[in-house]
Amino acid sequence: MSQIAFDHVSHRFDAETVVDDVSLVLREHRIGIVGANGSGKSTLARMVNGLVLPTAGRVTVDGLDLARHAREVRRRVGFVFTNADNQIVMPTVREDVAFTLRRHKLPATDAAARVDAVLDRFGLTELADRPAHRLSGGQKQLLAIASVLVAEPDIVVADEPTTLLDARNARRIAEHFASLEQQLIVVSHHLELLEGFDRVIVMEAGRVVADDAPRPALDAYRALIA
Numbered sequence: 001m002s003q004i005a006f007d008h009v010s011h012r013f014d015a016e017t018v019v020d021d022v023s024l025v026l027r028e029h030r031i032g033i034v035g036a037n038g039s040g041k042s043t044l045a046r047m048v049n050g051l052v053l054p055t056a057g058r059v060t061v062d063g064l065d066l067a068r069h070a071r072e073v074r075r076r077v078g079f080v081f082t083n084a085d086n087q088i089v090m091p092t093v094r095e096d097v098a099f100t101l102r103r104h105k106l107p108a109t110d111a112a113a114r115v116d117a118v119l120d121r122f123g124l125t126e127l128a129d130r131p132a133h134r135l136s137g138g139q140k141q142l143l144a145i146a147s148v149l150v151a152e153p154d155i156v157v158a159d160e161p162t163t164l165l166d167a168r169n170a171r172r173i174a175e176h177f178a179s180l181e182q183q184l185i186v187v188s189h190h191l192e193l194l195e196g197f198d199r200v201i202v203m204e205a206g207r208v209v210a211d212d213a214p215r216p217a218l219d220a221y222r223a224l225i226a
């Protein structure tokens with residue numbers, strides 16, 4: 001697993017401190033982040049691939065500082081956005097998944113095989129030639145995850161990847177995450193998704209208020225929002 005380190009990290013948007021002096025070392029396989037709306041979870045997650053840079057402190061991935069090496073780190077970190085429309089760039093489902101592989105310089109048959117396998121894994125085969133922007137919200141969410149995973153990044157960061165999914169597709173994603181070899185960081189309000197994880201971090205007003213195994217951490221979070 002990689003080592004993702006937050007060293008006294010803060011982030012301010014104008015006058016508002018949304019991440020407030022967070023220090024964490026993340027080495028576990030599957031890490032969940034929970035917290036109330038606006039507690040800073042997405043901002044923290046976005047720092048792992050430099051989509052947001054700290055206004056104080058340092059974020060490193062295996063020693064590489066995001067402030068200086070964002071491009072290098074981004075090759076290793078796949079980011080799944082909450083709003084899939086932010087990451088769907090190609091006309092059809094198949095083309096969108098294939099687009100992620102453009103920089104991998106794979107022989108065309110190998111790339112096509114990888115795309116087909118991912119489409120199949122996420123139940124998207126029948127939608128492969130559909131216009132991606134006309135999928136349902138949940139189908140787009142599956143596509144967004146498939147498009148990141150096809151590149152087999154070392155680390156997958158997913159920001160609320162199941163918000164629009166029905167129970168069957170949420171289970172599909174949970175099962176897929178459970179079988180994923182890569183390091184995984186998931187921001188979610190869907191607490192069951194995180195039950196089998198190795199570590200859960202609870203955020204409140206930009207700070208880490210609990211950081212533990214899923215059961216105690218989720219109990220602490222439920223108590224906090226009760």
Ligand SMILES: Nc1ncnc2c1ncn2[C@@H]1O[C@H](COP(=O)(O)OP(=O)(O)OP(=O)(O)O)[C@@H](O)[C@H]1O
Pocket residue numbers: 013018035036037038039040041042043044
């Ligand atoms: N680009 C931005 N400009 C200004 N303020 C922002 C920006 N992005 C986020 N914020 C503010 O930062 C705070 C934390 O937002 P963030 O999205 O990190 O929270 P969150 O815990 O992921 O919330 P949610 O569960 O609602 O997605 C919020 O008050 C939000 O309004």
